[in-house]
Amino acid sequence: MSQILNSSFAFCQPEVVLDIAQCKANIQKMMKISRQAGITFRPHFKTHQSRGVGRFFRQAGVKAITVSSVSMARYFAEDGWDDITIAFPINLREWEQIKGIASIAHLSLLISDETSLWKISELDFWNYPLNFFIELDTGHGRSGFRCSAEEILPIIRLADENQISIKGFLFHDGHTYQTHNRDEIRKIRMATLTMTAHLLRDLEMYYPGRKFLYSIGDTPSCSIDNRYEGIDEMRPGNFIFYDLMQYYLGSCTQDEIAVRLVCPVVAVYPDQERAVIYGGAIHLGKDFLIGPDNKAYYGAVCFHGDFIQWQGQYPIAILSTLSQEHGVVKARRDFLEKIHAGDLLDIVPVHSCLMISAAQRMIGTDGTIFDTLSANFRMDL
Amino acid sequence: MSQILNSSFAFCQPEVVLDIAQCKANIQKMMKISRQAGITFRPHFKTHQSRGVGRFFRQAGVKAITVSSVSMARYFAEDGWDDITIAFPINLREWEQIKGIASIAHLSLLISDETSLWKISELDFWNYPLNFFIELDTGHGRSGFRCSAEEILPIIRLADENQISIKGFLFHDGHTYQTHNRDEIRKIRMATLTMTAHLLRDLEMYYPGRKFLYSIGDTPSCSIDNRYEGIDEMRPGNFIFYDLMQYYLGSCTQDEIAVRLVCPVVAVYPDQERAVIYGGAIHLGKDFLIGPDNKAYYGAVCFHGDFIQWQGQYPIAILSTLSQEHGVVKARRDFLEKIHAGDLLDIVPVHSCLMISAAQRMIGTDGTIFDTLSANFRMDL
Numbered sequence: 001m002s003q004i005l006n007s008s009f010a011f012c013q014p015e016v017v018l019d020i021a022q023c024k025a026n027i028q029k030m031m032k033i034s035r036q037a038g039i040t041f042r043p044h045f046k047t048h049q050s051r052g053v054g055r056f057f058r059q060a061g062v063k064a065i066t067v068s069s070v071s072m073a074r075y076f077a078e079d080g081w082d083d084i085t086i087a088f089p090i091n092l093r094e095w096e097q098i099k100g101i102a103s104i105a106h107l108s109l110l111i112s113d114e115t116s117l118w119k120i121s122e123l124d125f126w127n128y129p130l131n132f133f134i135e136l137d138t139g140h141g142r143s144g145f146r147c148s149a150e151e152i153l154p155i156i157r158l159a160d161e162n163q164i165s166i167k168g169f170l171f172h173d174g175h176t177y178q179t180h181n182r183d184e185i186r187k188i189r190m191a192t193l194t195m196t197a198h199l200l201r202d203l204e205m206y207y208p209g210r211k212f213l214y215s216i217g218d219t220p221s222c223s224i225d226n227r228y229e230g231i232d233e234m235r236p237g238n239f240i241f242y243d244l245m246q247y248y249l250g251s252c253t254q255d256e257i258a259v260r261l262v263c264p265v266v267a268v269y270p271d272q273e274r275a276v277i278y279g280g281a282i283h284l285g286k287d288f289l290i291g292p293d294n295k296a297y298y299g300a301v302c303f304h305g306d307f308i309q310w311q312g313q314y315p316i317a318i319l320s321t322l323s324q325e326h327g328v329v330k331a332r333r334d335f336l337e338k339i340h341a342g343d344l345l346d347i348v349p350v351h352s353c354l355m356i357s358a359a360q361r362m363i364g365t366d367g368t369i370f371d372t373l374s375a376n377f378r379m380d381l
Numbered sequence: 382m383s384q385i386l387n388s389s390f391a392f393c394q395p396e397v398v399l400d401i402a403q404c405k406a407n408i409q410k411m412m413k414i415s416r417q418a419g420i421t422f423r424p425h426f427k428t429h430q431s432r433g434v435g436r437f438f439r440q441a442g443v444k445a446i447t448v449s450s451v452s453m454a455r456y457f458a459e460d461g462w463d464d465i466t467i468a469f470p471i472n473l474r475e476w477e478q479i480k481g482i483a484s485i486a487h488l489s490l491l492i493s494d495e496t497s498l499w500k501i502s503e504l505d506f507w508n509y510p511l512n513f514f515i516e517l518d519t520g521h522g523r524s525g526f527r528c529s530a531e532e533i534l535p536i537i538r539l540a541d542e543n544q545i546s547i548k549g550f551l552f553h554d555g556h557t558y559q560t561h562n563r564d565e566i567r568k569i570r571m572a573t574l575t576m577t578a579h580l581l582r583d584l585e586m587y588y589p590g591r592k593f594l595y596s597i598g599d600t601p602s603c604s605i606d607n608r609y610e611g612i613d614e615m616r617p618g619n620f621i622f623y624d625l626m627q628y629y630l631g632s633c634t635q636d637e638i639a640v641r642l643v644c645p646v647v648a649v650y651p652d653q654e655r656a657v658i659y660g661g662a663i664h665l666g667k668d669f670l671i672g673p674d675n676k677a678y679y680g681a682v683c684f685h686g687d688f689i690q691w692q693g694q695y696p697i698a699i700l701s702t703l704s705q706e707h708g709v710v711k712a713r714r715d716f717l718e719k720i721h722a723g724d725l726l727d728i729v730p731v732h733s734c735l736m737i738s739a740a741q742r743m744i745g746t747d748g749t750i751f752d753t754l755s756a757n758f759r760m761d762l
Contacts, residue, residue, distance in 0.1 A: 012474045013452070013760060046705055068706050069659075071394070088706055089647035091659050092723040093393045112648040112657070116722040142702070142709055143648045143657045174704065266470035267493040267524045276493070276524045278450075278472050282738045286667040321523070323555065324427055324734055325449050325469055328523055341497040342473040353705055357663045358739070360760060374755075377741060 009363060011344055014263045014279040016355065016362040018370070022258035023053065023240055027060050029256075030222065030239050037228035042066050042085060044217065044237025047353045050362060051079040052370035053240065066217075066235040070094040070101070075373045077105035086110065087170060087217065087235060089135065089143050092119050102128035110135045110170060112143045117155060121162035132164055133215065136171040136199075138192040144171060147195040149202035156207075168213030168232070169196070176220035182250040189225040192216070197230050223251035243352040244289060244300055254308040259362075261347040261355060262304060263327065270336040274320075275329040277345055281322040284347065285354030291318060297350075298322050301329050304344035319347060390744060392725055395644045395660040397736065397743040399751065403639035404434065404621055408441050410637075411603065411620050418609035423447050423466060425598065425618025428734045431743060432460040433751035434621065447598075447616040451475040451482070456754045458486035467491065468551060468598065468616060470516065470524050473500050483509035491516045491551060493524045498536060502543035513545055514596065517552040517580075519573040525552060528576040530583035537588075549594030549613070550577070557601035563631040570606040573597070578611050604632035624733040625670060625681055635689040640743075642728040642736060643685060644708065651717040655701075656710040658726055662703040665728065666735030672699060678731075679703050682710050685725035700728060 009015065027043075034041035043057055044066040054076060057065070064083040067073045070091060073084050082105050089112035090098075101107060108131040111117050120132070134155060135144035145151050152169075159166045173192055176185045196214055203212060214231050216222070219238035223246070228234070241259040242252040263279030288296035292314050300315035302308060310316050317331035329336075329345065339345065349355045356362065360375035390396065408424075415422035424438055427449040435457060438446070445464040448454045451472060454465050463486050470493035471479075482488060489512040492498050501513070515536060516525035526532050533550075540547045554573055557566045577595055584593060595612050597603070600619035604627070609615070622640040623633040644660030669677035673695050681696035683689060691697050698712035710717075710726065720726065730736040737743065741756035 010474065012472070012478065015760075088659070089657055089722070091393070091645050091647050093391065093645045097393065113650065113722055115649065116647070119723055141653075141655075142704065142707060264472050264474045266472050266497070268496065269494065272522075274522075276470055278469070281666060281668075281735055285662060286735075287662075323523065324738065326523060341470070341494055342500055354662055354667075357705065360758060 011262050011264065014261050014283045016359045017260055017262050017346075018053070018241070018362050018364045019258040020364045020366050020368070022256065024056055024060075026239050026242065026256060026258060027056060030236060031060060031062075033222065033226065034234055037226065037231070037234070039228055039231055040064060040233040042215070042233050042235050043240070044068070044087065044235050045076060046072065047237040047240055047356060049356055049373040050370045051076065052368065053362075054079060054081070066237065070097050071377060072373055073105070073107060074101050075376060077101050082106055084108070085133070085170070085215070085235070087172065089113070090116055090120065092116065095123055099128055102130055107131070108133055108167065111155070111159075112145070114155065114158075117158055117162075117164065120164060126163060131167040132159070133168050133170040133213075134166055136169050136196075138171040138173055138195055139188065140172060140174040142174060147171070147199055149199060149206075152199060152203070153206060166212070168215060169199070170215040170217075171196070172217035173221055174218060176218050177245070177249070179220070179249060182224050185220045185249065186225050189221040189227060193227060193229055193231070200230050219246060220249050220251045238353060241352040241356070244348055244350045245287065248289060257308060257348055259349065259352050259356070260302070261299070261349060262344055263347055265339050265343045265345055266341055268336055268339055268341060270333045273330060273333060273336065275331070275336050275339060277327040277329060277347075278325060279327040279347060280325040282324055283355065283358055284319070284322060284327070284349055285351055285358065286322060287351035287354060289350055295320070298327070299350055300348040301331065302346045302348065303338070304346050306346065308348060315348070392643050392645065395642050395664045397740045398641055398643050398727075399434070399622070399743050399745045400639040401745045401747050401749070403637065405437055405441075407620050407623065407637060407639060408437060411617060412441060412443075414603065414607065415615055418607065418612070418615070420609055420612055421445060421614040423596070423614050423616050424621070425449070425468065425616050426457060427453065428618040428621055428737060430737055430754040431751045432457065433749065434743075435460060435462070447618065451478050452758060453754055454486070454488060455482050456757060458482050463487055465489070466514070466551070466596070466616070468553065470494070471497055471501065473497065476504055480509055483511055488512070489514055489548065492536070492540075493526070495536065495539075498539055498545065501545060507544060512548040513540070514549055514551040514594075515547055517550050517577075519552040519554055519576055520569065521553060521555040523555060528552070528580055530580060530587075533580060533584070534587060547593070549596060550580070551596040551598075552577070553598035553616075554602055555599060557599050558626070558630070560601070560630060563605050566601045566630065567606050570602040570608060574608060574610055574612070581611050600627060601630050601632045619734060622733040622737070625729055625731045626668065629670060638689060638729055640730065640733050640737070641683070642680070642730060643725055644728055646720050646724045646726055647722055649717055649720055649722060651714045654711060654714060654717065656712070656717055656720060658708040658710060658728075659706060660708040660728060661706040663705055664736065664739055665700070665703060665708070665730055666732055666739065667703060668732035668735060670731055676701070679708070680731055681729040682712065683727045683729065684719070685727050687727065689729060696729075
């Protein structure tokens with residue numbers, strides 16, 4: 001966070017503040033990486049979930065985006081985005097909604113198991129400009145087919161038989177989030193490139209000349225690794241804001257973290273090395289890191305408007321526990337003696353995506369207010 | 382969950398379903414406990430955050446409620462609730478909002494540190510029908526003054542000098558949530574009653590005849606302990622729905638859990654003993670329990686519409702990881718072979734409060750739709 005809020009908000013409640021200049025710098029950094037790799041940049045919009053922030057990407061020349069739900073696809077399609085990949089296993093129960101969006105934008109959908117493929121074959125998909133990708137599980141162990149010709153060939157054959165045209169393969173190396181350093185992240189990237197290269201080679205034997213796209217995700221590996229052999233597209237999302245988790249993975253510097261939660265202080269107990277803020281699990285989510293005392297912590301705590309500043313391995317003040325609305329700050333007495341009930345503290349989040357998802361708006365350092373999907377969410381009956 | 386949904390929703394997206402009959406039974410159970418103890422029942426509304434569910438309480442004769450934020454106080458005050466305690470350290474930055482609500486309802490506010498008391502003394506509090514409580518820390522270690530006459534007497538004196546009339550003491554034994562069985566919960570209740578009895582006796586020496594109210598919180602101790610000596614009021618909240626955490630603490634039976642998240646299945650991998658649902662951290666929160674394999678899990682998984690059914694210590698199917706929108710189900714092959722992409726699964730949440738807080742609505746088993754605060758939230762500039 002290198003920019004001070006250029007506006008005078010009251011900060012009555014926990015508020016997300018965005019460093020606009022840094023967000024734009026983070027976009028440029030990732031665009032440069034994709035340009036150098038010669039691949040398509042299809043940023044994931046689940047991190048910011050905001051049309052306003054989406055427009056920064058548009059201004060930077062981005063034309064294709066990724067989202068993680070049908071609702072999110074609709075939210076961005078209605079703001080003029082025309083090329084949207086829903087990087088989530090197709091939810092067959094939202095077929096009507098998907099078709100609705102497909103009438104205003106080009107959608108790419110994920111097939112992640114065989115039943116889904118069978119069920120799609122019975123739907124009226126051919127009337128809509130839909131692309132289908134096969135999701136590969138390249139080691140994350142969440143969703144997708146195993147990345148082997150043995151598993152994939154019958155799927156492509158079945159799709160072909162049903163006139164479902166497979167555009168390519170999509171995979172997300174989410175296991176990079178379980179690593180401890182950049183070397184481990186690079187090993188995962190290497191393993192994935194090896195797997196996909198084998199698949200590419202095997203498919204070329206069966207379908208010579210037929211082009212399949214390979215789309216890779218995850219901010220950690222896209223931030224630190226420049227190997228993209230055989231890859232056509234990258235879909236990182238978190239990099240727009242980054243967060244503490246990314247910092248400790250080695251994906252970003254402290255300065256590149258472009259978001260924080262500004263929270264009212266409601267009680268301070270210097271002699272107990274503790275303070276309480278209005279800002280809890282419903283604002284930050286409960287993702288955590290492990291501190292030097294082997295205990296979980298939920299955010300780094302800074303004086304309001306201060307840049308992130310700690311030099312050692314750990315923040316000097318942390319969020320040690322979160323209740324529904326309470327956040328408990330643990331810090332040394334000399335830190336706590338400088339703040340009082342009624343003041344503000346800034347929280348650097350462990351996981352920015354979950355924090356933003358809970359927010360109805362964000363405030364830019366230039367004073368702009370950014371609505372999020374949460375504020376515009378409509379459930380279907 | 383003893384009642385099947387009496388309606389035909391499409392369940393396109395994760396939806397919270399409430400067993401209405403069980404909610405009402407849970408209310409009656411807690412009303413009976415308070416009646417037998419001869420104390421005021423002031424249920425905490427942060428669990429359901431819904432005017433519709435609030436009306437069940439009103440129909441049952443409840444007149445006084447607890448909330449955990451100023452926004453929540455406004456939401457319920459605008460639905461006609463007139464006696465509201467904001468059981469959260471007073472947020473001085475919302476003073477204007479507090480006064481606004483005080484023009485339509487009687488509010489009780491918490492003073493949790495000395496600075497807050499000083500700052501209140503400089504505000505125009507006397508023009509409004511506000512009550513003040515001193516928050517006590519009876520062992521939870523979150524917010525409040527230590528429960529001793531030595532600490533409390535100077536605070537009462539300072540309040541008196543500033544015409545801030547202290548109505549009583551409020552405390553929340555949140556450390557009951559860190560226990561492992563009913564005996565440990567009873568020990569905490571005993572310790573708290575001993576502490577508050579000492580305070581009561583000491584204050585009687587200094588302020589003979591002056592009545593202070595003692596208000597106790599937390600669902601675990603209110604569910605299983607019937608000792609309320611010296612206590613005037615109870616504020617449990619979670620009991621309206623209960624959840625897996627409460628079940629494992631011994632606060633409730635499986636049948637008393639009145640809420641679940643109904644989620645679309647999007648991919649199934651029986652040979653990998655895994656399935657994926659649309660239902661993730663943004664729907665359930667990330668509170669977890671520890672399973673037999675010493676790993677975290679985030680919910681129990683049931684077939685849609687089935688009652689909770691496991692007999693052994695652990696559910697037969699669990700949510701083993703949560704991403705932003707993905708939930709990963711871990712279960713045996715024979716369980717997974719019965720479900721397919723496009724089906725529904727029901728999730729019994731680990732922590733119902735966080736799940737509801739993330740939801741914009743709930744669906745009752747009688748077909749009623751309940752809006753929540755999230756759908757009605759307005760931020761102030």
